[in-house]
Amino acid sequence: MAASRGWRLxxxxxxxxxxxxxSGAPGPPDSLYPPIVASATAKSKAAKRRRLExxxxxxxxxxxxxxxxxxxxxxxxxxxxxxxxxFAINADRWYQSFTKTVFVPGLPPRAAPxxxxxxxxxxAAPxxxxxxxxxxxxxAAPxxxAEAAPDLDLDELRSLACDALLQESxxxxxxxxxxxxxxxxxxGPFLTQLISSLAALLCGRxxxxxxxxxxxxxxxxxYWHHGEEVVVHGHRKGRVDPVRFQIDDHPHLQIRxxxxxxxxxxxESDLGDVPVIDHKPSKLPLFKKQYENKxxxxxxxxxxxxxxxxxxxxxxxxxxxxxxxxxxxxxQIEVAYRANGIASLFAWTAAQAMYQGFWNEADVTRPFVSQxxxxxxxxxxxxxxxxxxxxxxxxxxxxxxxKNICWGTDSEPLYDVVEDGDVKGFNDExxxxxxxxxxxxxxxx
Amino acid sequence: xxxxxxxxxxxxxxxxxxxxxLFRPDFFMAAVRPGVPQPADTAQFRVxxxxxxxxxxxxxxxxxxxxxxxxxxxxxxxAHNRRNHKNQRVKKPDYKVAYVQxxxxxxxxxxxLFPEKEQTxxxxxxxxxxxxxxEEEAQRQRGDPRRGGVPDWFGL
Numbered sequence: 001m002a003a004s005r006g007w008r009l010x011x012x013x014x015x016x017x018x019x020x021x022x023s024g025a026p027g028p029p030d031s032l033y034p035p036i037v038a039s040a041t042a043k044s045k046a047a048k049r050r051r052l053e054x055x056x057x058x059x060x061x062x063x064x065x066x067x068x069x070x071x072x073x074x075x076x077x078x079x080x081x082x083x084x085x086x087f088a089i090n091a092d093r094w095y096q097s098f099t100k101t102v103f104v105p106g107l108p109p110r111a112a113p114x115x116x117x118x119x120x121x122x123x124a125a126p127x128x129x130x131x132x133x134x135x136x137x138x139x140a141a142p143x144x145x146a147e148a149a150p151d152l153d154l155d156e157l158r159s160l161a162c163d164a165l166l167q168e169s170x171x172x173x174x175x176x177x178x179x180x181x182x183x184x185x186x187x188g189p190f191l192t193q194l195i196s197s198l199a200a201l202l203c204g205r206x207x208x209x210x211x212x213x214x215x216x217x218x219x220x221x222x223y224w225h226h227g228e229e230v231v232v233h234g235h236r237k238g239r240v241d242p243v244r245f246q247i248d249d250h251p252h253l254q255i256r257x258x259x260x261x262x263x264x265x266x267x268e269s270d271l272g273d274v275p276v277i278d279h280k281p282s283k284l285p286l287f288k289k290q291y292e293n294k295x296x297x298x299x300x301x302x303x304x305x306x307x308x309x310x311x312x313x314x315x316x317x318x319x320x321x322x323x324x325x326x327x328x329x330x331x332q333i334e335v336a337y338r339a340n341g342i343a344s345l346f347a348w349t350a351a352q353a354m355y356q357g358f359w360n361e362a363d364v365t366r367p368f369v370s371q372x373x374x375x376x377x378x379x380x381x382x383x384x385x386x387x388x389x390x391x392x393x394x395x396x397x398x399x400x401x402x403k404n405i406c407w408g409t410d411s412e413p414l415y416d417v418v419e420d421g422d423v424k425g426f427n428d429e430x431x432x433x434x435x436x437x438x439x440x441x442x443x444x445x
Numbered sequence: 446x447x448x449x450x451x452x453x454x455x456x457x458x459x460x461x462x463x464x465x466x467l468f469r470p471d472f473f474m475a476a477v478r479p480g481v482p483q484p485a486d487t488a489q490f491r492v493x494x495x496x497x498x499x500x501x502x503x504x505x506x507x508x509x510x511x512x513x514x515x516x517x518x519x520x521x522x523x524a525h526n527r528r529n530h531k532n533q534r535v536k537k538p539d540y541k542v543a544y545v546q547x548x549x550x551x552x553x554x555x556x557x558l559f560p561e562k563e564q565t566x567x568x569x570x571x572x573x574x575x576x577x578x579x580e581e582e583a584q585r586q587r588g589d590p591r592r593g594g595v596p597d598w599f600g601l
Contacts, residue, residue, distance in 0.1 A: 089486075089514055089546055283484050285517060328548070329514060 056361050065301045073223050073293030079244030080286045084343035092338035093275045094284050098226055099346040101404040102272040108264045108384055108407045162423045164193040169418050180317045187377025195253055208257050208441040213305040215254040218298035222247050222347035226392040247347035253312040254298050256305040261369040262442050264386050271405055297351045306355050308348050308370040310437055313340055315376035334410055340374045341383035342406050349387035363391045371437050379411035380430050478555040485552040490543045501543050512548035
């Protein structure tokens with residue numbers, strides 16, 4: 001027990017040894033005496049509140065974003081590790097409750113004037129109209145967009161995708177895949193090749209892509225508090241603590257851009273309900289560990305490409321369709337895709353917001369939008385996430401009506417089968433949706 | 446599947462050999478009330494120490510036709526600090542706990558095994574009568590309150 005006694009002598013991370021730091025604002029100028037406030041070091045609720053406010057003030061007044069992030073994640077305690085790619089049953093509902101996210105099936109509808117301009121004919125279509133129509137993702141829009149954007153050559157795109165697929169799965173002579181590493185054998189390289197060539201092709205149409213940065217196997221981390229629990233055992237038994245979460249995600253590919261994507265719906269919109277789960281997160285099951293509280297978008301704060309555009313995730317071998325089908329868990333296939341989309345995109349958008357200086361006491365003033373594609377090489381599911389609020393702690397969530405919103409589709413196959421150097425049953429709609437995702441850009445460009 | 450059957454020795458499985466099948470397993474599984482609240486689709490069992498997650502899944506699916514989606518197990522260490530009348534330490538036995546998630550949207554709530562009995566009017570009046578009689582008996586035994594608890598065979 002010497003370790004626990006030692007902890008009480010040195011308060012980790014909060015070594016306030018002088019009252020001078022707590023001097024705070026002076027009283028009204030006509031008063032001779034300093035303001036009467038609660039003690040800063042007493043063992044009382046008022047003192048704890050005052051220490052908390054002092055900590056909030058320190059974070060608000062931090063000189064730089066790096067200093068702010070350092071103070072935000074200073075205190076280390078055991079926290080739940082949230083894995084976006086999980087085999088847990090009904091994980092998407094749990095993740096929605098942890099991140100206060102509303103899930104809306106289908107992709108977000110784009111603005112009406114752009115859809116109305118879609119049926120304009122032909123080669124004489126002016127560049128802004130074609131650009132505006134091409135910017136409209138959505139299941140209803142692909143045919144309209146295909147007609148109205150004739151300079152989006154569907155054949156060229158299809159041949160590009162088929163070339164990449166055939167190169168990886170047919171022409172190249174590869175050895176057998178390593179055990180349980182099927183996704184590194186064919187789908188991984190195919191996805192990398194497809195996206196990098198598509199992005200290069202569409203650079204001319206989308207100046208944002210020309211200024212973007214494509215990361216290969218980046219790291220995305222986010223740390224947050226949500227809800228409260230009582231510490232069960234240990235030297236801190238009986239105290240009420242916030243529930244801490246950490247996401248450490250490794251998307252396969254990521255596109256970061258210097259300008260933010262436009263908002264999809266206004267900041268205060270309410271598109272549904274967040275599922276409420278009364279049980280502790282450990283019943284999911286989710287496990288606790290204590291390590292560095294990291295907030296990272298894939299590049300450091302000084303990088304000019306500090307906003308996110310699109311992430312691409314590869315489903316690991318443990319979560320492939322065949323395993324779910326063998327275990328009679330067909331409904332959990334979509335759950336795995338959704339959980340991946342929601343968790344990864346929440347972590348990315350929230351980390352982007354923290355890079356701009358927002359945190360749970362200083363909530364976002366504009367929504368942060370990012371997109372993601374989750375695939376296992378053949379089936380593609382597209383997601384779009386709008387972060388409206390970072391305030392998820394017990395005190396800040398009380399008067400906060402805002403909710404984060406995630407739009408997502410079910411997984412659809414891109415092709416049916418590859419045999420004898422030929423791709424059979426190629427699905428143009430999925431490719432078109434991917435292209436529209438890549439062409440998404442702010443209205444000014 | 447290791448069994449606690451007394452003298453049976455099962456052949457070690459080797460690739461190409463026959464699948465081991467047990468038709469009358471010697472194991473128990475006891476459904477217990479969870480100590481901490483569990484989600485609606487989770488049932489908690491105390492199982493034999495030699496059972497594995499696969500064994501538990503097969504046991505429930507084949508014998509009881511219960512659709513099982515996931516099983517998580519842990520071993521609970523029995524406390525070893527009780528003392529008997531000879532001051533020897535007595536250990537409570539270890540046991541394995543299994544948390545079984547049910548499939549097809551099924552839920553399980555451990556039933557209340559000791560519900561409050563509804564009291565019929567006769568029983569209620571009998572209870573009142575009994576309580577009153579016991580009160581009067583206790584009052585008789587108590588003695589004079591003015592003596593402050595001192596027994597009456599003491600003194601005058």
